[in-house]
Amino acid sequence: MALADGMVTQLVDADTIENVMLNCPEGHEPHPCMGVEVRPGEWWWNGSSLTAVVKPASTIAEVEASLIAEIKRKADGLKMAIGTALPSKSAEYPAKAAEVASWDAALGGGLVGTVAQTLTAISAWPAARRVATFPYALADAKAFGDTIDKAIARFRVGMTTSSTVPEIAAREAAACAAVRVAKTIAAKKAAAVAVNWPA
Numbered sequence: 001m002a003l004a005d006g007m008v009t010q011l012v013d014a015d016t017i018e019n020v021m022l023n024c025p026e027g028h029e030p031h032p033c034m035g036v037e038v039r040p041g042e043w044w045w046n047g048s049s050l051t052a053v054v055k056p057a058s059t060i061a062e063v064e065a066s067l068i069a070e071i072k073r074k075a076d077g078l079k080m081a082i083g084t085a086l087p088s089k090s091a092e093y094p095a096k097a098a099e100v101a102s103w104d105a106a107l108g109g110g111l112v113g114t115v116a117q118t119l120t121a122i123s124a125w126p127a128a129r130r131v132a133t134f135p136y137a138l139a140d141a142k143a144f145g146d147t148i149d150k151a152i153a154r155f156r157v158g159m160t161t162s163s164t165v166p167e168i169a170a171r172e173a174a175a176c177a178a179v180r181v182a183k184t185i186a187a188k189k190a191a192a193v194a195v196n197w198p199a
Contacts, residue, residue, distance in 0.1 A: 060184070064180065068179055068180070075171070079169075097155070099134050100159065136151070164198045
C-alpha cells in the first residue's frame with residue numbers, strides 16, 4: 001500500500017479481485033471489494049467516499065519524466081558497472097592513454113622502428129625521463145614481471161572499456177532528446193526502448 005495524492009493505492013489483480021481486501025482509512029474495518037467493477041489496472045481507495053476508483057491516466061508530461069528518469073538510471077548503472085565512477089579512475093584513464101600515445105610516437109615516429117629497439121632506446125633514457133613519460137607502464141610492467149610494451153597492450157584493452165563511458169553518456173543524451181521530441185505517449189515509450197546501449 002502507498003499514499004498518493006491523499007489516496008491509498010494498491011494494485012488489484014482482476015483474476016483474484018473477489019479475494020482481495022483493500023485497506024480502508026485508519027479507524028475503519030477492512031472492506032471487501034467484491035462489488036467493485038472488475039477491470040485490470042491500478043485502483044485507488046478513496047478514503048472520503050469509501051469507493052474504489054481507477055487511477056487517472058498518466059499525462060504525457062508524467063510519462064516523459066518517468067521515461068527520462070529510467071534512461072538516466074540505466075545509463076548510470078552501466079557507467080557504475082564499468083567502475084569509472086571513482087575519481088581516481090577518471091584521472092587514471094587519460095594518463096594511461098597518454099602513455100599509449102607516447103609509446104606509439106616512439107615506436108612509429110621514427111625513433112628506432114621495432115618493439116625491441118624501442119625498448120632498448122627507452123631504457124637508455126635518463127630514469128627521470130622514463131618515469132615522467134611512462135609512470136603507469138613502468139609500474140604495471142614491474143607488477144606483471146614483463147616489459148612496458150606488454151603494459152601498453154594491457155592499457156589498450158582498458159582504453160576500449162573506458163571509451164564505453166562517453167558512448168553511454170552520448171546514447172543517454174540522444175535517448176532523452178528523442179523522448180522529449182516525441183509527440184505521443186506511444187512514441188515516447190518507443191524512443192525510450194529503442195536505445196542501443198553499448199555491450
